[in-house]
Structure formats: structure tokens, C-alpha cells
Amino acid sequence: RKRVVKISTGSKQFDSILGGGFQSMSISEVYGEFRCGKTQLSHTMSVIAQLPKDMGGAEGKVAYIDTEGTFRPERIAQIAERFGVDPDSAQENIAYARALNSEHQLELLNTLSKEFASGEYRLLIIDSIMNCFRVDYCGRGELADRQQKLNQFLMKLAHMAEEFNVCVLMTNQVQSDPGANALFAGADGRKPVGGHVLAHASTTRVLLRKGRGDERVAKIQDSPGLSTLAVFRNDPDSSFSDCPEREATYIITNGGISD
Ligand code: ADP
Numbered sequence: 001r002k003r004v005v006k007i008s009t010g011s012k013q014f015d016s017i018l019g020g021g022f023q024s025m026s027i028s029e030v031y032g033e034f035r036c037g038k039t040q041l042s043h044t045m046s047v048i049a050q051l052p053k054d055m056g057g058a059e060g061k062v063a064y065i066d067t068e069g070t071f072r073p074e075r076i077a078q079i080a081e082r083f084g085v086d087p088d089s090a091q092e093n094i095a096y097a098r099a100l101n102s103e104h105q106l107e108l109l110n111t112l113s114k115e116f117a118s119g120e121y122r123l124l125i126i127d128s129i130m131n132c133f134r135v136d137y138c139g140r141g142e143l144a145d146r147q148q149k150l151n152q153f154l155m156k157l158a159h160m161a162e163e164f165n166v167c168v169l170m171t172n173q174v175q176s177d178p179g180a181n182a183l184f185a186g187a188d189g190r191k192p193v194g195g196h197v198l199a200h201a202s203t204t205r206v207l208l209r210k211g212r213g214d215e216r217v218a219k220i221q222d223s224p225g226l227s228t229l230a231v232f233r234n235d236p237d238s239s240f241s242d243c244p245e246r247e248a249t250y251i252i253t254n255g256g257i258s259d
């Protein structure tokens, strides 16, 4: 009945570590330090999702929840030009909303649920998932409340991804506290915020970081939930050694994410 669709990142290398692109009916998370390209990826995919399938798109509309105020319509126009799409229609196919606080962020999902019933939407961007929650619940004693509200938001998200065959892409910040990093971080010293609640909600987690020169690096992380790598491992047609590379490099251009 519903078929999973894959939406390209704009970079063939990046797509290949994902098995073709970010998938519908699941929640994906990209996280990394400031300026690694999370917002640029969000813009790029907002255009690509509208393209025909043979161009890596899903022929769908896009909803964009912006919690940091970094959405730029003029970037959408530039990226549309790269793909030979009319800049005005590219912008019109993106339903943009600025989330003012975490409560509002949840309300926006309820509004979008009604929009998604049209069946036209294929991509939902949240850039970034934790920003409002971190501002609204900043005290130590508020952490349990925050995680409960966050869980409520993510349950709703997962439900929408499934029900409407939508790809959910959320960006996430990393912990900047060096003490916390030293205790909990992986070998590369970067840990996403949001704790276990967020970790379990993401089907695919990708770490973005700066590479040599203008290069950026995307690295698939094994997530506690059903990860991309687990999908490959469970595929009877492929053995563990057939696992695709975990890492890919990409660059950021006027036309968005590219090889
Ligand atoms: P993040 O959201 O992870 O903080 P961004 O997605 O905002 O990071 O990426 C910022 C980076 O994107 C900057 O290093 C900037 O140089 C680059 N960038 C932004 N616009 C362009 C462009 N038009 N051409 C090339 N690079 C760009």
C-alpha cells in the first residue's frame, strides 16, 4: 500500500551511506557542531523533496519547522535554480513555521497533521529539535519534565511519519559542556543533546563535522533504535561485510549540499 520513498541529500556520496537517501515513514537525525551544514542540508532537501523521483525527489510538498530563525527563502531560490525549478513554486511548496517555544512546537505538529491529510507532503524538517526545549527547561530540576514533553512530541512525530508516509528530518545540537563530553562522548568527542528519549526516537542518526578545507563529513551512527546499519545487517541478501561505508564527504555550494 504505502511505499517507502527515499529523498536525496544533494550529494551522491552522502546518499550512498544512507542506502539512497533519507527515508519516509521514519525519523532521521543529523547532529553536529555549529556551521557543519545542518541548516544547509535542511534547505537543500526542502527543494529536492519536490523533484521527480529520477532526480532523487519524492514529488511532494514540504513542511519546515524552524526553531532557530535561520530559514532563508533566498537560499531556497538559489537551490531551486541548481535543479532547474521555478524559485517561486519551490518556495510555495514549503509550508514554513517558526516555533516560538516548545509548547508552540507541539501545537504546530497538530496543525500540520491536518495539512498532511491531503497526502501531498513527503518531508517534514525540524531545525532544530532541541532548541526550544533547552531554552524552556534550562534548570537541572526541569530535566524530567523536559524529557516527558519531548517524548510526547516525538511520539506524535513518529505517528505522523508512518500515517502520512513522510520523511522526518530533524537537526540536533551537540553538548558544548566539555565535562559532559569527556564523560559520555564517543571517540570523536561529540554527543547529541536530548538524551535517551531522542536517541531511541531516531531510526537513523548521522554525525556531521568539518573536514579538510571546505569539506564536511557525514558519519552514520549506530543508534539504539533500529538503525540504518541494522537494516542492512538484517537484509538476508547482504552480509555484514556488504555494509556500505559509514562515512561520506560533501561540500556546501550556492546550490546547496553537493559532492
Ligand atoms: P549549522 O546549521 O550546522 O550550524 P549551516 O547549515 O548554517 O550550519 O552551515 C553553515 C555553513 O554553510 C557555513 O560554513 C557557510 O560557509 C556555508 N554556506 C552557507 N551558504 C553558502 C553558500 N551559498 N555557498 C557556500 N557555502 C555556504
Ligand code: MG
Pocket (backbone or CB within 6 Å): 038, 039, 040, 068, 070, 127
Ligand atoms: Mg543551523
